Amino acid sequence: MADIPELTSLDQATPQELTEIIAELEKYRERLVNDTLSMAQRAKIMKAQALAHLEPNLAQIDSTLQALRERQVAKTNGN
Structure with missing residues (x-):
């Protein structure tokens, strides 16, 4: 995941x-x-x-993706 840009805060990220x-x-x-x-x-x-061994990691990634998508929708809708 080193390719993902580092941001001070995801709150500051643009859509x-x-x-x-x-x-x-x-x-x-x-x-x-x-x-x-x-x-x-x-x-x-x-x-x-x-x-089965991979599932905890996948669950964490999926949770993070969901949070990012929700944040993206909120920013796109102007919140």
Whole structure:
């Protein structure tokens, strides 16, 4: 997630900056899942087992994405 621009505060982020942050976080999430499943397959670990270990991280990412989307909507609507 080092590619995501550092902001002093997300409250200061413009809707465009939030769009970019959301896109980068979505790419990171997808890459994390794909890489984990690829490594699990090579290690002959069941997909369900690999995803179970990954689930806490995915839940945190999904929660962050939801918060960012809500903030983006609020900024777009002028709040």
